[in-house]
Amino acid sequence: MIFVDYLFLYSMTTIWLLLGMNIVLTYFGYVHSVQVRDKKLNILTDMNGFPTISILIPAHNEEKVIFNTVRSMLKLDYPHDKYEVIVVNDGSKDKTAEIVNELMNKYPHRKLKLINIPKEEGGRGKSNALNYGFKQSTGEFIVIYDADNTPNRFALRYLSHELSSHEKYGAVIGKFRTRNKERNLLTRFINIETLSFQWMAQAGRWKLFRLCTIPGTNFMVRRKVLDEVGGWDIHAVAEDTELSFRIYQMGYEIAFMPLAETFEQEPETLKVWFRQRTRWVNGNIYVLVKYLKKVFNVGSGRVLFDLYYFFSVYFLFLSSIIVSDVIFILSIFTDYRVGISGNFVLLWLMTYFVFTLQISIALSIEKGEATLRNILLIFVMYFSYCQLWLFVSFYGFYRNIKDRFLRRKTKWYKTERF
C-alpha cells in the first residue's frame, strides 16, 4: 500500500459517503412526494383560518421585472385584507420605485407598500433590506419573494396551511421552478438541477430529519421566530442558509411544501450563472465555518447532519475530487499509480446509472419533466454541467478567503435579470 492508495481510499470513501447520503435522500424525497400526493389536500376547502401575511420583496434595480412580480402577488388567491405586499427598495437607480408607485395608484384598495431605504442605511445587501422591511411589516407570517418571482395562485394558501398546521414549524418553504427553462441548454440544465435539488436535498432531508434549507425565495416564516432569532445576519452572503441554521438551532422545524410553487428566472448565460453560484458557495462556506466553530453546541443531531452534509459537499467532496483528479494526472505523467484493485469500471457505471436514475425520479414527480429529452440531458449533464461545479467551488472558496482577508462588507449581489 502506498501513499497514493491511501489518498485514493480517502477519495473513494468520502465520495461514497456523499453518494450514499444522496441515495437515501432521493428515496425519502420520493416518499415525501408520494405522501403529499396521496394526502389529496384541497386547498380551497381545507383552510382552517387565514393568518395575516406580509410578503417582502427586496428590490435593487428591478425595473425589468418588478411590475409583473408585484402584479402576480396581488393576484394571489388569499383574502385581500389578510396579506400585504411590501417592496423594499434599496437604493434602486432605475425606475423600480416609480413602477411600484404606479401600481399603488392602480390598486389603491390593496395593501401594497413601498419602503425606500434611506441612502445612509441602504446598500448593505438583501439581509439588510429584509430586516428593514420586516420592521415595518405587520403580518403574523412573513413571506419572502425575490423580485423576479411569479408564484402560483395558491402559493400563500399552501404555505400558510402548512405553517399553521404545526406549532413546531418555524418556517415553510415552497418549491421554485424555472420560468425560462426552454431558453437554452444552460437553463434546461438549471431546471433539471433545481428540481432534483428540491426533491432530493430538500424533500429528502425534510422527510428524514425534518429540516430544509431556506432557498431565499418562496418561503414563509413566523414573525415570532424572526423576532426570536433577531432577523437576518447582515454579514451573511447566503442569508437564507444562515437563517435556516438559526431556526433549527432554536428547535423549530423547516417544512417543505412542494405544492407552493413559484416560477423564477434563472441565469441565461454562463457568466451570470457562474457569478451567482460562486456567491452561493462563498455564502455557504461562511455559514459552514460560522457553525463549525460551535459544532459541539449546535444542539440537535439533525443540525449536525446538516452541517456534515454541507461540510462533505464543500470540503470532503471537493477535496476528494481534486485528489482523484491529481492521482489521475499523476498516473499519466509519473509512475505513481493506484494499485488497489476492484471492479471500478462496473462500480463507476453503476454510479453513473444511479446518478441518472436519482435525477430522473426527481423529474418524474413533476408533470411533463421526465421527457426523453430531459433524461438524455441528465446523461450529458454528468460530464458537462456537473463538472462546472468544480470551478464554481474553487472560485467560491477563493472568494470566501478573499472576503475574510479583506474583511469586505456585504453588499448587493444581484443576479442579472433577463
Added chain:
Amino acid sequence: MMCKTRKILSFLLFLIVIGLALSPISHAIDSDLDDELTLNLEPAGKDYKMLLVYDYRNYFADLRDSVTTTREMFGHFNVSVDEVDQLSYQQGQLSQYDYITVVGLQGDFTNLVFMEDLAETDKTVIWVGKGIENLLNKTSRYNMEYAGPYYDFTSVIYKGENYPIGVKREFSAITIQNDQVEVYSWLFTGVDNLPFALNDQNLWYFSRIDLNEPLIFIFSDVLFEILPPHVEAYQKVYLRIEDVHPFRDPEKLRAIADYLGDKDIPFMVGLIPAHRQPGSRYITEMDEIPEFVEAIRYMQERGGSIILHGYTHTVFGADISGEGFEYWDGIEDQPLERDIDEWVRYTIGRGVKISIENEIYPLGFEAPHYAMSQDAYKSLKKYFSTYSGQIQSSDWGFSTSIIPFETRNTQLFHKFLPESLGYIDPFDAASVEKIKNNYNLIKIVRNHMAGVFYHPYLDIEYLKELVEFLEESNAEFYDMRDDYHWVKFDNYEIVNNNGTMNVSYPEDRSDPRKDLRRFFNATTLILIAILCLVVYTFIKFFIHSKDVTSKKMKG
C-alpha cells in the same frame, strides 16, 4: 410506506452486515496441519572428501568460474569438496582427502610441494585440463607422455558415438605408451585420435576443462567410473511452465494443467507471485487476483509443483514482470549494491508468505534469469532446499553454467535440479529442434536430469510438440512431489517428503495492509450489490411515478 421503508433499510443493513462478515473469512482459514514436523536442515552428509586444487578459476574472457562449476558438479557424488589455490596448498594436505582433483586452466602449477605430494599419492587423482606435464615430470609411474597443446580437434568420440565439438580450442594432448592406460573418450581431428578421457592406475585425466556440451557431458559421465554417486540412479526430465505471474491468463494456465494432468505428466510452475506494473512502483501480489490464485491451485492439483521464480522478476534491468532481474544488477552487470541478505529475505519472505497464505506451496526456487550473486545463493540456502535452473558460477558478470544431473549438499545448494535443454522461443524456428538436440546430447550422461521450460502465453501447440517429443523419447518425468524438499521462512514451513507435504505457518498472520486491501475489495463488491438494489428500487419508483404523473395529466 414507512413500513416498506424500514423493510428495505433493514435489508440493506443485512446486506452490509453479511458482506462485512464474509470478507475476513477468506483469510481466516487456519492451518490444522501438523505443527510437530521436524525440519531436517542437514540431510545425510557425504562419506568421502575431495580436495580440489586449481591454478586459475576461469579462461580468459569467460565469465563462468570453471572451478565453481566443477566443484558443484561433484555434488552428484558422495564427496564433499574443499577447494584450494595451488599456491596455498600445504605439504601433506592431500592426505586428509579421499580424492584429489586438479583443475588446470593455464597449467601454471608452480607449487612444487603439491606436485611432489601428488606424484607420491595412491589416492585417486582426477586431473582436468592443463599442466599434466608438471606431474609427469615428477614421476614415471604413468604410461603416458605430454604432447603439448593441440588445437585441431573437431569432434569427440565417446562410447562409439562421434560428437562435433564446435569451435576449435586448446587441449593438452597426451600420447599413451601401452595398454595399461584405458581411454574412455577420444578426440578426433578427422585424421588423428588423441585421448580426451583416460585412466592409468590412480590417475584419471581429462585433456581440457570444458563447460560446454558435449565435453562436459562426457566428463560427467566418466565421473561415474571414478566416484560413488550420492544421488540414486535415474534419467529424468522436467517440464517447467515459466514466468507465471498474476497477469497471465488463468484460462491458459488451466488449459496447460489439463493437458499435462490428463497425460499424468508432472510439471513445475515457475511462479512469480507478484507483478509490478510497468512504469509504476505498484506491486500487485497474486492474492489480489483470485482467478489467478485459483488457476495456480488448480495447476498444483493437476500435478504442478511450484517453483518460486523470484518475487516480481522486474528490478535491476527491465520493467516488465518476467523480464527484469532480481538478485543481480542487470544494468551494471554486477552484484547488487544493497544488503543482499536483507533483500533476499524480504523478497523471499513475501513470496513464501503470500504463496502459503493462498494455499500455494512452493517446493523450490529459481532466480530470475538464473542470475544470482554468490552471496545471494548463500542467503537463499537458508530458505530453500531446492533450486531449479542453471548456475551463475561467478560474480564477474552474468553467465550461466549447466550441470547435467541433480546435485546435493554443495556449497551453493542443498539440492539442485538442473535445466539444460532450453525453452521454446517462438521467434526461433529452430528452438524445438535445439531442445531435441540438447536432449539427445544429455543422454550421454548415464544418470542425467534434463529440464526444459515453456512460457504459458505461447500457443499450447508448442507445448504439445515438446511433450510428444519427450514421450516418443520415452523420457521419464521428474515429479518434485516424490522427492524431499523444504522451504523455511520464519514460522512458515513446507516440508515435502516422498508424496507427503507438511505445511505450517503462524496462525496469526494478519497483515494490516492486506486486510485493508481485502476489506476494500469486499466493500467494492458490497457497494455494487447495494447499488444493484438501489437501481432496482429506483427504476420501480421512476416507472411508478411516471405512470402517476402522466395519469394526472390526462385526468
